[in-house]
Amino acid sequence: MQQEAPIGPSPATLGQLRRSGWRSVPVKEEIRRNAAARIESGREVLDGLLGYGDTVLPQLENALLAGHDVIFLGERGQGKTRMIRSLVGLLDEWLPVVAGSEINDDPYAPVSKYARDLVADKGDDTPVEWVHRDSRFGEKLATPDTSIADLIGEVDPIKVAEGRYLADESTLHYGLVPRTNRGVFAINELPDLAERIQVGLLNVLEERDVQVRGYKIRLPLDLVLVASANPEDYTNRGRIITPLKDRFGAQIRTHYPTEVATEIAIAEQEARPLGLEGRTVAVPEVLDEVIATVSQLARSSPHVNQRSGVSVRLTVANRETLLANAARRALRLGEPEVVPRVCDLDALLSSTAGKVEIETLDEGRDEAVVGALFSAAVLTVFRQRVGTETLRELVAAFEDGRVVHVGDDLPSSAYVDLVAGVPALRQPVATLAGGDGSPGAVASAVEFLLEGLHLAKRLNKDAAGDGRAVYRSRR
Numbered sequence: 026m027q028q029e030a031p032i033g034p035s036p037a038t039l040g041q042l043r044r045s046g047w048r049s050v051p052v053k054e055e056i057r058r059n060a061a062a063r064i065e066s067g068r069e070v071l072d073g074l075l076g077y078g079d080t081v082l083p084q085l086e087n088a089l090l091a092g093h094d095v096i097f098l099g100e101r102g103q104g105k106t107r108m109i110r111s112l113v114g115l116l117d118e119w120l121p122v123v124a125g126s127e128i129n130d131d132p133y134a135p136v137s138k139y140a141r142d143l144v145a146d147k148g149d150d151t152p153v154e155w156v157h158r159d160s161r162f163g164e165k166l167a168t169p170d171t172s173i174a175d176l177i178g179e180v181d182p183i184k185v186a187e188g189r190y191l192a193d194e195s196t197l198h199y200g201l202v203p204r205t206n207r208g209v210f211a212i213n214e215l216p217d218l219a220e221r222i223q224v225g226l227l228n229v230l231e232e233r234d235v236q237v238r239g240y241k242i243r244l245p246l247d248l249v250l251v252a253s254a255n256p257e258d259y260t261n262r263g264r265i266i267t268p269l270k271d272r273f274g275a276q277i278r279t280h281y282p283t284e285v286a287t288e289i290a291i292a293e294q295e296a297r298p299l300g301l302e303g304r305t306v307a308v309p310e311v312l313d314e315v316i317a318t319v320s321q322l323a324r325s326s327p328h329v330n331q332r333s334g335v336s337v338r339l340t341v342a343n344r345e346t347l348l349a350n351a352a353r354r355a356l357r358l359g360e361p362e363v364v365p366r367v368c369d370l371d372a373l374l375s376s377t378a379g380k381v382e383i384e385t386l387d388e389g390r391d392e393a394v395v396g397a398l399f400s401a402a403v404l405t406v407f408r409q410r411v412g413t414e415t416l417r418e419l420v421a422a423f424e425d426g427r428v429v430h431v432g433d434d435l436p437s438s439a440y441v442d443l444v445a446g447v448p449a450l451r452q453p454v455a456t457l458a459g460g461d462g463s464p465g466a467v468a469s470a471v472e473f474l475l476e477g478l479h480l481a482k483r484l485n486k487d488a489a490g491d492g493r494a495v496y497r498s499r500r
C-alpha cells in the first residue's frame with residue numbers, strides 16, 4: 026500500500042533539513058531508542074508474539090539495546106520470520122534520504138557516487154525525499170544459487186553499453202544489501218547459502234561495508250543484519266561458517282508454545298476468518314483444546330520425526346479446516362450456526378498429513394498414527410474437562426439398550442431432541458457448553474461427551490464412516 030508523505034511541513038532540501046534540527050543517527054541507535062521507549066512504557070518490544078514473553082523476548086531486548094546483529098535458531102513454524110519482519114516497527118516512521126538515491130543515502134553523509142556528486146553540486150539545494158519504514162526492510166531467502174551479485178551488486182551491462190567506462194562507479198547495479206542501507210536486512214535459512222557467498226557477508230557484519238568485484242570503492246553501510254536458521258541445517262543441508270557465526274552479536278533459540286492456552290491463542294490470532302455472511306461462527310473451547318493438544322502430543326510422539334519439528338501452522342491449519350468442514354455441513358443442512366463437532370475431526374487428516382513427518386516402517390500407517398494422535402487428544406481434554414466419575418448416570422442410561430446415532434449428516438436439532446429425551450445428558454452438556462443453549466453448542470457438547478466416554482472405555486462405538494457413528498453400552 027502506498028504510504029502518504031509525513032504530515033506537516035517536511036524539509037524538501039538539504040538546507041531545510043539542517044534548519045529543521047533533524048539529527049542523523051545510526052540505524053542501531055534508532056532501534057535502540059525506540060525499543061527502550063517501548064520497554065519503559067511497559068509495551069512489548071515486538072507486537073503480536075505470544076509465548077515468548079519470558080524466554081525469547083528478553084534475549085531479543087538485550088540484543089537490541091546492545092546494538093547486536095541477531096541470528097534466530099529454531100525449527101519451522103516458531104515465528105522466526107514474523108519476529109524479523111516485526112523489527113521494522115522499531116524504526117522511525119519516516120527517514121530523509123537524498124532524492125533519487127538507490128541506497129537510501131544519508132543527506133548529511135552520502136556514500137554512493139550519485140549522492141556524493143549531487144550534494145557536491147547542489148549543496149543545500151540538494152533535494153531530499155522521505156521514505157517510510159516499510160521501505161527500509163530487505164529480505165532474502167537463502168538458496169544454493171544465490172550469488173554475490175544478488176546480495177552485494179554487479180556491473181550493469183546496460184550502463185556500460187550506454188557509454189560509461191567500466192572503471193566508473195556509476196556502472197554498478199547495487200544488490201539487496203546496499204539497497205537496504207539504513208534499514209534492516211534479513212536472510213532466512215542462512216545455512217542454505219553457499220559458504221563462498223557467506224564469506225561475502227563478513228565485511229557487512231564487522232567492517233560495515235561492501236566491496237564489488239575489482240572496484241576500488243568502499244560503501245560504509247549502516248544496517249542491522251538478522252538471520253534465521255534451523256539447528257538441524259548445520260549438518261543436514263549446510264552450515265554457517267565459523268567466522269560469520271562469530272560476527273553475530275546474539276544467537277537466540279526459539280521454541281514451540283509450551284502451553285495449550287498459548288497454542289490456542291496463536292491459532293485464533295493467525296487463522297483466517299471463515300467469512301460466511303448471515304451465519305454465526307463459534308469454536309467450542311474443548312475443540313480448540315483438542316486441536317492444540319494434537320500439536321503438543323505430536324511434538325513428543327515417538328512416531329513423529331522430531332528433527333523436522335511440528336509447526337504451529339499445524340494448529341492453525343487444523344482450526345481452519347475444522348471450521349470449513351462445519352461450515353460445509355451448515356450450508357448443506359441450511360443451519361444458521363457454524364459450530365464444529367467431534368465428527369469434523371475426521372476432516373483434519375488432509376491438513377495434518379503434510380505437516381508432520383511420520384516415522385514408521387509400515388507403508389500406509391500414516392493415517393493410523395494421525396488418528397491415534399487425535400484420539401489421544403480428545404481423551405486428554407475429556408479427562409481434564411469432564412472425567413468419567415461425574416458421568417455414571419449417563420453411562421447407566423445406556424445399560425437398558427439405548428443406542429445413539431451421531432454424525433455429519435444429522436442437524437443440530439436432532440441433538441437437542443436427544444438431550445430432551447436423556448435427562449442424564451442435560452447437566453454435563455450445559456456445563457461443557459458453558460451455558461450456551463444454542464443447538465450448535467449442544468450438538469458439539471453431546472458428541473464430545475459420547476466420544477470421551479468411548480475413549481475412556483465406558484461406551485462402545487461402531488464407526489460407520491463419513492463422520493457417522495453409533496454409541497452403545499459395553500454390556
